[in-house]
Amino acid sequence: MKIAVLHARQPLTTDLREVFPEAECVVVSCGEPAVREDVGGVPPTVIQADRGDWAAVLGGIKPDELVTNDEYSLADCAGLRDALGMAARLPAYPWKYLDKVTMKRELAAAGITVPRFVAFEPGVARSAAEVVARVGLPLVVKPRQEANSRGVRVLSTVAELSEWLAAHDGEEGWEAEEFVAGVGHHVNAVVRGKHVEPVQVGRYLGPLLNLPIGSMTVRYDSLHELNERVVATLGYAEMVVHTELIVRPDGEPVIVEVAGRAPGGEVPRMAERHAGLNLEAAHLRLQAGLPVGSPQRTGLDAAWIWRRPGGLPELASPHEVRRRDSVHSVVLWNADADQLAADAQVLAGGPS
Incomplete structure (x- = not known):
């Protein structure tokens, strides 16, 4: 083969x-x-x-x-x-997963909460006053079809927005959306036809708008249920789905982006410890029509952290490190979620 x-x-x-x-x-x-x-x-x-x-x-x-x-x-x-x-085996309408404006329009039409947004369409001028009236301040500007936070900026004032609009005057492929305050999460699932198999929910250990420094698994079954609605809205396929959202202080989840692929960072390896399934491997094998096992709870919670190259602090949780010239990636796991959280915070440089 x-x-x-x-x-x-x-x-x-x-x-x-x-x-x-x-x-x-x-x-x-x-x-x-x-x-x-x-x-x-x-x-x-x-x-x-x-x-x-x-x-x-x-x-x-x-x-x-x-x-x-x-x-x-x-x-x-x-x-x-x-x-x-x-x-x-890929989504019938891939742009529902690739274009952030199309994605949010589809989700909003299905009654799923997304940030308020404004699309910058060809030939349609947008004033700073109009954009602020529709999404408020601060706001987020981002490309419609990028990944890994490329091109994303948070603008806090009308002056910053006006400067950004002038710099991007006439350009296509941008949107502005409401800045959503809360805690960033990701939800991962294996999709086989119309069957969505939950894998894990992760809570980001850094701001979602910039590249996060890592995440750790949390129990949040209602987000798996929401993710099933997301996939039903955007389209089924043979794939892994990665949904990013922010949970507001009042508990309301707001879908920010959805990818019809395995996530980046070390989330695939985190899932391997937590659910016995490497998400990137699963996604590639599903596309090829090859067997992929079902996710199974291993009894372990897991986390991953990006760190500058150098030594590690003492950790109680088992862990493994992948080293690159610019960053070290640490995946750690533990049946004791509290101990895992404490170790993750130590690695992230914050209090336990």
């Missing part, structure tokens, strides 16, 4: 030989690196090709399956799978 993996910007965080032990894998990429530097094992074969040449390259490779976990390759993957006569 031969599997081709598409890549543009978000690198793989797992060893493809472990994900697909039964297959030969080749990565078709228009960006670097295709695999994160801390992934062990023998690097996969990578063919560098412009996105416009992917169809021709795949025609030469003749893969049995085509997969991706890259936000910037999902639409290409869906289209190329169709062109190659492969089964449709």
Whole structure:
């Protein structure tokens, strides 16, 4: 069996030989690196090709399956799978998961709470006064089709907004949305057709608007139920879904973004400790039509933390470290949730 993996910007965080032990894998990429530097094992074969040449390259490779976990390759993957006569396993309307404005419109129409927002449409001028009247201050500006907080800014004053509008005058692909105060969470699930299997809920250990420093699992069953409504609204597929939300101080959850792919950071490895399932591996195998086990509670809570390179403080929880030049990633786990939380706070540099 031969599997081709598409890549543009978000690198793989797992060893493809472990994900697909039964297959030969080749990565078709228009960006670097295709695999994160801390992934062990023998690097996969990578063919560098412009996105416009992917169809021709795949025609030469003749893969049995085509997969991706890259936000910037999902639409290409869906289209190329169709062109190659492969089964449709990605969402039927991928832009509901890729375009933040389309996403929020669909969710709001289904009665799911999202931030108030304004889309910057072609040929439609937006004044600072109009934007503030609709979403308030402070507000968040972000690209409609980006990931990992790229291009996101919090603007606190009319002057900052006016300056931003002037700098982006005439540009397409932006939106402004209400700044939602509260605690950031993520909800992860495995989706098989119309069946949504809960994997984990994580509470972020840093601000959701910037790259968070980590997260840890928490018990929050109502968020799993909400996530099922989210998937039903945006579309089923064979995939992992990653929903990001903020829980307001009054307990109301507000959906911020949804991805039809496995999450980044070390959330996939956190799920492996908590639910026995690596989310990136599961997502790739589901797209390829290969068996994926169901998530099972292991009795362990888990957390991950990004830290600057250097030594670790003393920790009571078992843990493992992946080292990159710029950052160390620590995954830790414990059956004692309180001890895990204390260790996570120590790693994050805050009080326990």
